[in-house]
Amino acid sequence: MTFRPEHELHRRRFSRNLGLGLTLAAFVVLVFALTVVKVKRGDPMQGYDHTYSPALLPKEEAQP
Amino acid sequence: MSDIGAYQGATATPYEPGFGDYVQLLKPRVMSLVVFTALVGLLVAPVALHPVEAFSAILFIALGAGASGALNMWWDADIDAVMKRTARRPVPAGKVQAGEALAVGLGLSGISIVMLWLATNWVAAALLAFTIFFYAVVYSMWLKRSTPQNIVIGGAAGAFPPMIGWVCATGSVSVEAFLMFALIFMWTPPHFWALALFMKEDYHTAGVPMLTVTHGRKATRAHILVYTLLLVPVALGAAVTSIGGPLTLAVAVVLNAWFVIGAFRIWRRDEAMAEADRYAVEKAFFRFSLLYLFLHFAAFLVELALKSAGIGGW
Numbered sequence: 001m002t003f004r005p006e007h008e009l010h011r012r013r014f015s016r017n018l019g020l021g022l023t024l025a026a027f028v029v030l031v032f033a034l035t036v037v038k039v040k041r042g043d044p045m046q047g048y049d050h051t052y053s054p055a056l057l058p059k060e061e062a063q064p
Numbered sequence: 065m066s067d068i069g070a071y072q073g074a075t076a077t078p079y080e081p082g083f084g085d086y087v088q089l090l091k092p093r094v095m096s097l098v099v100f101t102a103l104v105g106l107l108v109a110p111v112a113l114h115p116v117e118a119f120s121a122i123l124f125i126a127l128g129a130g131a132s133g134a135l136n137m138w139w140d141a142d143i144d145a146v147m148k149r150t151a152r153r154p155v156p157a158g159k160v161q162a163g164e165a166l167a168v169g170l171g172l173s174g175i176s177i178v179m180l181w182l183a184t185n186w187v188a189a190a191l192l193a194f195t196i197f198f199y200a201v202v203y204s205m206w207l208k209r210s211t212p213q214n215i216v217i218g219g220a221a222g223a224f225p226p227m228i229g230w231v232c233a234t235g236s237v238s239v240e241a242f243l244m245f246a247l248i249f250m251w252t253p254p255h256f257w258a259l260a261l262f263m264k265e266d267y268h269t270a271g272v273p274m275l276t277v278t279h280g281r282k283a284t285r286a287h288i289l290v291y292t293l294l295l296v297p298v299a300l301g302a303a304v305t306s307i308g309g310p311l312t313l314a315v316a317v318v319l320n321a322w323f324v325i326g327a328f329r330i331w332r333r334d335e336a337m338a339e340a341d342r343y344a345v346e347k348a349f350f351r352f353s354l355l356y357l358f359l360h361f362a363a364f365l366v367e368l369a370l371k372s373a374g375i376g377g378w
Contacts, residue, residue, distance in 0.1 A: 012082035019083025030120060034183055037116045 085159045089137055089168055090130025097357075098129040098225045104361040105229025105244055108307040108368050113184070113233050120183035121232040125225055128176035128192045132221065135169035135200035138162050140208070143270040149263060169200070184232040191231055195224040209271070212278040216291075219252030220245075226361070243302035244364075250295040251357055254288045254327060258350040261285070261330075262343035281338075285331045288349075292327035296320045299360060307364050309377040315363040319356050326352055 102125045106118055113121065137144065137155050145156035154160040173196050181189035203218030211217075223245045230241035260267060260276045261284060267274040275284045299320050303313040326349040333345060370376025 009080050012080050015082040015084065016080075016086070019086075030116075030123070033116045034120055037114050041114065 079159055081154065081160045081164075085154045086168060088154045089134040089160060089165055090127075090172075091133035091137075092130075094133060094222075095126045095130050097222075099126045100358070101244070101248065101361055102126070102225035102229035104364050105226030105241065106233050107229075108240070108364050109230045109233035110306070111233045111235075117183055118232075121180060121188070121229065124176045124180040124183060125192060125228050125232075127172055128180070128196055129225065131169050131172035131176055132196040132199040133169075134165050134172065135196070136204045138165035138169060139200070139204045141165075143209075143272060147266040147270050149266055180228075180232070185235045187235055187237075188228050188231040191224060191228045195221055195228070198224075209273065212273045212275045214273070215256045215275075216253050219249050219256075222252060223248035240302070240305045240307045243298060243305060244307075244361075246298045247295075247302055247360060248357065250291060250298050251353065253291045254295070254323075255350065255353040255357075257284050257288050257291075258330065258346050258353065261338070261346045262350075281335055285333065289327045289331040292324055296324065302360075303363075304378070306378070307367065309367040309370065311370060311376060312363045312367045315359060319359055322352065323356055 099122055103122050106113065106121060137153055140150075141155040141162050144150035144153050150156065155162050155165050173193075177189050177193045177196075180192050199218070199221035203214065203221055207214040207218050226244035226248070227237060227241040230244070231237060234241075257275055260274045261281060264274070264276045264281070268277050275287060279287075299316045300313070302308060303316040308316075326345070329345050330349055338346060367376045
């Protein structure tokens with residue numbers, strides 16, 4: 001049994017799939033790293049869960 | 065896209081682009097200049113970003129520049145095909161469909177703007193959005209084919225990256241950011257007109273109203289000299305702000321003296337002289353213009369390093 005030689009078209013298709021896969025993986029890693037940095041530095045952000053978040057308000061407004 | 069299981073014996077198969085063909089859509093050589101100038105703008109700013117934020121900022125500024133390059137290739141596919149310099153770009157070469165270039169351009173524009181906003185601030189993201197709009201719509205769609213001043217006004221698109229880098233760190237525009245912008249803005253016309261002097265046939269064939277085509281080469285030579293002279297105070301001005309110092313000023317004086325001498329030599333020549341030495345002076349001026357910009361921004365970085373060591377800056 002012999003294998004047919006790989007066509008150049010398949011090589012280009014593979015390069016496209018590999019490139020896109022690696023790009024997406026790098027994007028996920030970057031978003032994760034950014035998230036960690038932002039959270040650790042205490043940047044104001046929340047999950048928008050429709051609940052009152054006094055921690056995000058200036059001190060005087062947060063007083064009951 | 066169809067499988068070609070039965071391709072054996074076939075002599076011609078439709079071209080399917082590889083990953084590299086899509087990368088070429090983003091004009092990697094232009095991106096390298098964008099990365100460098102944006103990085104300098106970000107580093108010389110008085111506010112330090114976390115390395116991950118700084119890396120993200122530069123990455124998404126470069127991606128935005130690449131997106132505008134893809135949009136430009138989509139729109140200009142017809143004239144790119146008839147110019148020798150651009151005929152091998154992915155769209156005119158038939159490697160990537162024009163519609164795909166548009167999709168890549170729009171998609172990456174959206175991603176780069178939103179991600180720059182999330183990574184840094186909305187002012188930087190808005191500036192990036194404006195830059196993409198300016199290059200794709202104002203320059204490519206409107207000015208490029210309608211006025212010989214296309215390079216002058218369109219040059220703003222390439223001048224924004226260091227300003228965006230600065231704004232990523234500080235959140236606002238200042239005189240230093242404006243002068244870095246102005247340095248590239250004023251440098252662009254002499255740089256491209258020198259190229260047009262020895263690539264005139266390309267623009268003529270494509271019907272692009274470059275100054276060489278509409279006003280002739282003599283007028284172009286005069287314009288190169290005038291814009292080079294106007295560039296001098298901008299370059300020297302940047303060197304005396306907070307991002308400059310004695311070294312930057314010395315570098316600026318030498319570079320601008322050299323640049324003005326080159327522009328003066330171009331102005332004094334006529335076409336017979338240029339043809340005789342195959343545009344040697346124009347080509348040398350064009351090559352030096354690349355070095356001019358690189359060394360100016362490199363000087364800002366070196367000055368920063370010297371300042372950190374306590375011996376640079378004003």
